[in-house]
Amino acid sequence: MRLSKSFVPTLKEVPNDAVVTSHILLLRAGMIRMLSAGIYSFLPLGYKIVRKVVDIIREEMDAIGGQEFHLPALNPIEIWEETGRVEAFGDTMFHLKNREYILAPTHEEIITFHARNVVKSYKDMPQIWYQIQTKFRNEARPRSGIIRGRQFLMKDAYSLDTSFENLDKSYNLHDGAYRKIFDRCGLKYFVVGASSGAMGGTGSEEFMVKSDAGEDTVAYCESCGYASNVEVAESKVDALSRNKVSGELKEIHTPNVKSIDELCAFLKINETQCAKSRVYIFNNKPLLILMLGNDDVNETKLEKILGGTVRPGHTDELKELTGADAGSIGPISFNGKIIADLRLKNGNNLYSGANKNDYHVGGIDLMRDVPELEYADLRTVNAGEQCIRCESKLDVFSAIELGHIFKLGTKYSLSMGAMFLDENGKENPIIMGSYGIGVERIISCYVEQHHDENGIIWDKVLTPFQVNLLALNMKKGNVVEVSDKIYTELTNNGISVLYDDRFDAQAGFKFNDADLLGMPIQIIVGDKKLKENRVEVKVRETGERFDIEIEKLNEKIADIFKRTLYP
RNA sequence: CGGGGUGUAGCGCAGCCCGGUUAGCGCGCUUCGUUCGGGACGAAGAGGUCGAGAGUUCGAAUCUCUCCACCCCGACCA
Known part of the structure; x- marks a missing residue:
């Protein structure tokens, strides 16, 4: 072309x-x-x-x-x-x-x-x-x-x-x-266990490419290859161990304390002594989720357990449902179903919101004070936690979903x-x-995976043309003559060629466009080297340049294509 | 849908706060000449409902209101 x-x-x-x-x-x-x-x-x-x-x-x-x-x-x-x-x-x-x-x-x-x-x-x-x-x-x-x-x-x-x-x-x-x-x-991709979401079904895997532009988050273990969408990922984290003695329930005045971190600082306690509360609406009814410390609720896991969709409670609903704003909500006297994360199982001497603004409750014993509490894995995995399979450290990063297969x-x-x-x-x-x-x-x-500061780098498989032929100066008769000849010959040999035959464009313009477009091989025809009966061949991926006698051009191109550009 | 931002020539932007000639700049584009292996130089040009509508004003790119579009963060999403 x-x-x-x-x-x-x-x-x-x-x-x-x-x-x-x-x-x-x-x-x-x-x-x-x-x-x-x-x-x-x-x-x-x-x-x-x-x-x-x-x-x-x-x-x-x-x-x-x-x-x-x-x-x-x-x-x-x-x-x-x-x-x-x-x-x-x-x-x-x-x-x-x-x-x-x-x-x-x-x-x-x-x-x-x-x-x-x-x-x-x-x-x-x-x-x-x-x-x-x-x-x-x-x-x-x-x-x-x-x-x-x-x-x-x-x-x-x-x-x-x-x-x-x-x-x-x-x-x-x-x-x-x-x-x-x-x-x-x-x-370069990897395969992760995934949620089947609204598609329904019994199992699914996603094909992912690691990328900051991705919208999915993946947990990955380098040592054993465990890879999972964080929507379903699991990790090995310690559960609470139950204290021998349960303390008394006591209400504590905690002015302006909202987050778990603030609560820990205020009471000089560890976050593993806190039960964080999140209110969701499921089937138009309030649902309280208890998480240990700063653990995040994994809504995909939650929905899978419930068999339906949930939404977080709106700010104005929270006050109505619990009597308190977010930050002071807790399980004691909460009117509705409560599910706790497995890490909290049978915990005692815990701190949580009092359902009264600026107050928290200490000495909570989940077995004693929250009857009929259900437990489930509701955590979102964090980077640095132990792999569920091999106990190495998990990496967590963004990825683009390329493909998804479902057992419906x-x-x-x-x-x-x-x-x-x-x-x-x-x-x-x-x-x-x-x-x-x-x-x-x-x-x-x-x-995303194959580019440099100058542009795209296609390999021979996806490239729009295999060769980018640059006639550096179309005002020189010999350049045009040789370029035209190479163009015809390569095309007749079944090699697709993008022929930069623009009359006015200067050499630098053509070089930069060629690098931007990224065809794997550039053939550069210029007056200077033509005098020695040579043209230049540049490999886009590696930047290698070869001065080739025109008669040996076909051979050289075949040779370069023989190397797999991306093994 | 919530929060933030942007909208002025094909592209990138200035001007707006503090209203006042004919709305500028760089790139690109047209013509002529020079140059010609890493985005050249000179000269002369073309190109604008200043996102849209309404309002304030003697006068609006500039102030006010409404709407639209696009981007980013979040929510949502197979």
Whole structure:
């Protein structure tokens, strides 16, 4: 492709609204442009990368027996009402104004719709159905360029099986395919145990890329490889040990003491002597959660235990429900259900709020003073705690979710009536799995992982063109002649070439654009070296430069490509 | 949805507090000339409903109100 005839609007300056590196570089390289918050156009160069990613995904999905569909993004709302997910998605789902349609945020319902009409016998399974298609989610806050958009490309796959054992097989096939896909794309990633959230189901794993731009938080153990989304992560922390003697309940005046730290400082006690209270609303009823010291409530764990969604109580509700403001709330005389974290189990001589502003209560014995108290693991894991498996120190960091695989089980088949007859003529629900990959996120993560101060560094797999040919001075006849010849020859040999043949652009301009765009090999044709019948070859990743005789150019390029740029 | 910020030429910004010629600067763009291997130089140009609407005023980019858009933090999120 001749750059002089192409639309590749590179930017020298960083657009004001871009903060995340991948966003900045993709904008500057003329690969994407924003239309509206969370809605992006791919320009020709960027779309070439999308197609490369999609091709890899397609190959690996086909390799595990996947069959590609193309399902409608425009869906009648009734199908979504069958599973109750219109409500579950809430405002995240786009609704049309002039017809009872929605824009699909995912496709479990549509797949199940087709499955129930067609898959009637155990002989019809297993099936793996997938598509690579645009999804719509009305994100309250899109961010980080194409990492979180309101419209985005997703590879979504669904498995249909006769049993949970067979679901495991389909799930493992996807696990393997996903690893191949991300490996081939040149990504460093890891796999973590995850929450299945609103998707429902019995098990799930996420494919994560470590990144400050990420919105998920991951706990990771370097020594044994334990990796888990903090939503479900566990660590080894000491529980309370019960004192032999329980003290008397006593109310203590604690003016202006709100946080656990303030309480400890005021009473000169340790935080492990404190029970922190958080009030949630579950099914319109108040729920008090007790945590040891400064431990944070993990709302995902809480919701899993309760089997429904909770919300933190509003400030004005707290006073009404407990008689006190946040900071003075506690379990004694609390009117409602109370659940305590396992670390507090059977603790005594504890301090907590008195449900009266500026007062705390000491000498609490949970066994004595909080009857019928339930315990559960409700903690959020912190960095530096011991790994649940090997007791080494856990690392906690941000990560971008690239893909997510779920064992759905029967959630959709039961609610939508997708049944089959087994070998004994007995009717059973289809056992389903669902598997997603964010296409734009692969690209963003790649750029996050492969760039330097000058721009993007593509390897030979995802790059929009394999070679960037720079004719340094188009006003010199010999430069044009040789460049044109190289361009034609390489193209005829099946090597894709972006040919910077811009007439007016100066050498420095072309060098900088080439580094920004990041094709793996640059061939630089300049008057100076042409006099010795040589051109320069530069490897973008390493910065290596070679002066090559024109006759040996093909050989050299083949040689460089033979080396795996990212092993 | 809560908090904070921004909106002036294609991009990056100044001007606004303290209202007053024809709204500036850098980059980019057009034309001509010079230059030509790391974002050149000179000269001459084009390009603006100052986010939108209403108000105050003799006069508004500037003050007031409403709305919109975008960014960041949080909440939420498969």
